[in-house]
Amino acid sequence: xxxxxxxxxxxxxxxxAVKDAGIAALxxxxxxxxxxxxxxxxxxxxxxxxxxxxxxxxxxxAVFAGRLLLNLTLWRPGRRKSALxxxxxxxxxxxxxxxxxxxxAILFAIVMPLLPFTERxxxxxxxxxxxxxxxxxxxxxxxxxxxxxxxxxxxFYAVGAYSYALLAQNFGLSFWICLxxxxxxxxxxxxxxxxxxxxxRGDYLAIVTLAFGEIIRIVLLNWYWFTGGPNGISGIPRxxxxxxxxxxxxxxxxxxxxxxxxxxxxxxxxYYLILALALITNLVTIRLRRLPIGRAxxxxxxxxxxxxxxxxxxxxxxxxxxxxxxMFAGFAGSFFATRQGFISPESFVFMESALILAIVVxxxxxxxxxxxxxxxxxxxxxxxxxxxSDYRMITFGLxxxxxxxxxxxxxxxxxxxxxFLKEKKAIxxxxxxxxxx
Amino acid sequence: xxxxxxxxxxxxxxxxxxxxIAIGYTMVYGIIGMINFAHGDVFMVGAxxxxxxxxxxxxxxxTFVPLALLIVLLVAMALTALYGWTVERIAYRPLRGxxxxxxxxxxxxxxxxxxxxxxxxxxxxxxxxxxxxxxxFQFGAADGFVVNVSYVQLMIxxxxxxxxxxxxxxxxxxxxxxxxxxxxxxxxxxxxxxVDVDRTISLTFVMGAALASVAGLMYLLYYGVIDFxxxxxxxxxxxxxxxxxxxxxxxxxxxxxxxxxLIETFWSAYFSVEYKDVAAFSILAxxxxxxxxxxxxxxxxxxx
Numbered sequence: 001x002x003x004x005x006x007x008x009x010x011x012x013x014x015x016x017a018v019k020d021a022g023i024a025a026l027x028x029x030x031x032x033x034x035x036x037x038x039x040x041x042x043x044x045x046x047x048x049x050x051x052x053x054x055x056x057x058x059x060x061x062a063v064f065a066g067r068l069l070l071n072l073t074l075w076r077p078g079r080r081k082s083a084l085x086x087x088x089x090x091x092x093x094x095x096x097x098x099x100x101x102x103x104x105a106i107l108f109a110i111v112m113p114l115l116p117f118t119e120r121x122x123x124x125x126x127x128x129x130x131x132x133x134x135x136x137x138x139x140x141x142x143x144x145x146x147x148x149x150x151x152x153x154x155x156f157y158a159v160g161a162y163s164y165a166l167l168a169q170n171f172g173l174s175f176w177i178c179l180x181x182x183x184x185x186x187x188x189x190x191x192x193x194x195x196x197x198x199x200x201r202g203d204y205l206a207i208v209t210l211a212f213g214e215i216i217r218i219v220l221l222n223w224y225w226f227t228g229g230p231n232g233i234s235g236i237p238r239x240x241x242x243x244x245x246x247x248x249x250x251x252x253x254x255x256x257x258x259x260x261x262x263x264x265x266x267x268x269x270x271y272y273l274i275l276a277l278a279l280i281t282n283l284v285t286i287r288l289r290r291l292p293i294g295r296a297x298x299x300x301x302x303x304x305x306x307x308x309x310x311x312x313x314x315x316x317x318x319x320x321x322x323x324x325x326x327m328f329a330g331f332a333g334s335f336f337a338t339r340q341g342f343i344s345p346e347s348f349v350f351m352e353s354a355l356i357l358a359i360v361v362x363x364x365x366x367x368x369x370x371x372x373x374x375x376x377x378x379x380x381x382x383x384x385x386x387x388x389s390d391y392r393m394i395t396f397g398l399x400x401x402x403x404x405x406x407x408x409x410x411x412x413x414x415x416x417x418x419x420f421l422k423e424k425k426a427i428x429x430x431x432x433x434x435x436x437x
Numbered sequence: 438x439x440x441x442x443x444x445x446x447x448x449x450x451x452x453x454x455x456x457x458i459a460i461g462y463t464m465v466y467g468i469i470g471m472i473n474f475a476h477g478d479v480f481m482v483g484a485x486x487x488x489x490x491x492x493x494x495x496x497x498x499x500t501f502v503p504l505a506l507l508i509v510l511l512v513a514m515a516l517t518a519l520y521g522w523t524v525e526r527i528a529y530r531p532l533r534g535x536x537x538x539x540x541x542x543x544x545x546x547x548x549x550x551x552x553x554x555x556x557x558x559x560x561x562x563x564x565x566x567x568x569x570x571x572x573x574f575q576f577g578a579a580d581g582f583v584v585n586v587s588y589v590q591l592m593i594x595x596x597x598x599x600x601x602x603x604x605x606x607x608x609x610x611x612x613x614x615x616x617x618x619x620x621x622x623x624x625x626x627x628x629x630x631x632v633d634v635d636r637t638i639s640l641t642f643v644m645g646a647a648l649a650s651v652a653g654l655m656y657l658l659y660y661g662v663i664d665f666x667x668x669x670x671x672x673x674x675x676x677x678x679x680x681x682x683x684x685x686x687x688x689x690x691x692x693x694x695x696x697x698x699l700i701e702t703f704w705s706a707y708f709s710v711e712y713k714d715v716a717a718f719s720i721l722a723x724x725x726x727x728x729x730x731x732x733x734x735x736x737x738x739x740x741x
Contacts (some may be wrong), residue, residue: 211718400546
């Protein structure tokens, strides 16, 4: 692209690139020599070291070659810095087509399990992805709309799951009664935890929500007689088709509707159940944004002081966002419990909160479509690499870093404002504040 | 009484470790306002590097304990600092000036990466180390209950005090410390006045990582066993300590670390081991409700 300025100066970029790659390789050597090169191993005589110089060599050569290649191509001097960024024109087209992409994606989600070539594995994966889409949309209310950084979202997911499991097991209540109850209980916990801490701002709020997430997990882990402790709760009742079981018996789903029995029926039912729940979350969010409370959330995210001076009750506004987000997590949690049939505190670790938050931010905070895209990319991608299980977490972490460096505003970086003059149009995500808690 | 004293000593030891990690959080937060979630894992990397260097020294025949520990301390600090620098360079510097949550997510990604990198490189099994400096002093044997102060505990508290003193001098007396404090107050203005902001931030990460590696070495000596997962819990506790003390304040981080260590130890000793984390986190929440900017933090003034 950029022609060399003069023949004399021509070789210098190459030398500079090699030099730079050399420095990078040297740093890689420093990093890799002890960590990759010397492996601590338990031997007869205590701990010992086993050298693995080959791994160091591979790491250093890979860094050198990679850096050199990047220096000569993408990072070539003279090349525009934003070469990796998507050009505004493409972005605008994407934003225009996004209007149709959403309904198309929903349509695809509805017909996907019915397509002839869809295997059971794909439906299972779909259920998993949709669970995270729903959680992402739920958290999006808290983080994306109200601008409250919540690092303990998984606590409400846990409350929902345990509510369903305990209510169904101890009182024999059906899924359809437990589902709203679980949501209400989770929302109740959201209010209970939110009330004292919502005066805190920004990162203080983040750390307290993280602490609450951990507290709930530790309590679940140690309250043996109530929650089963680390053993969790097993034998949670499976979902029924409004009271009709999915089994072989004469009263089963298949017999009632005159179908031949297939285990796939239950999976399909679960799939459509979570799809419906996720779409309800989405619909509620979209509608709420047009209500005074939704506008208050967004106003709060943009400028809290202005809100207060305009007479918005910030505590109540934050609490509703917190409670609604928690409620959807509760729904998702009770779905999770009925799908798995077994829950334990293992499923509700901080990593899950971080993952859901990552989905919201990577997708583009506040963008419903972006969150769904991020959930498909992260969870779907993660599952597809199941065969490389050794390296998939490493790659997962790296991909998170790279996506953020590449697109700090998330994969979908345009937002549609709730309030507009004359015509509705998408704006850049960079114009939207993120709130300070 | 002896039991109380014993727990006090244990708590101070644990608190010193938390305090050293907390300084890394609080410095980074003070200067660029981000939660460096990967810091706990940098601490874990520091502990592993200390173990590797120690074993390497044993393998080449340096077994005189004080000398070996000194070399381990210096080499592990240098290598961990390199890790800290690289993490900042790759994951945070490109996001400078970006919105607030981007570096947070990047840090979470880095944390996942470091954990799994160490797991793959060094194996998932726990790494035990036979006591390097066994023995210690005993008090109050006459009453029937003995207060033990091991050499390792003395070393940890002594080294923490020494390092803290040096570190405080570094921040208050040198030009680097002055640049750091200037960047903390106003990055743009500092840059206008000729402070190399990028370099200062890099050095902040380097210092934080070096202190974390000291904590890692102490953890290794005190508990005698490490694995790739220790970073998360220690990191969350240390961050809690930093917030408790008032984030951005260096003495606050140390005070918060000591408090968290003491709360945890006393709660385990007098109530229940299972709920020690609940106690620590609950006290954090209570303190924040009444003192929203921590114990020694400056109140955040909003300007319109």
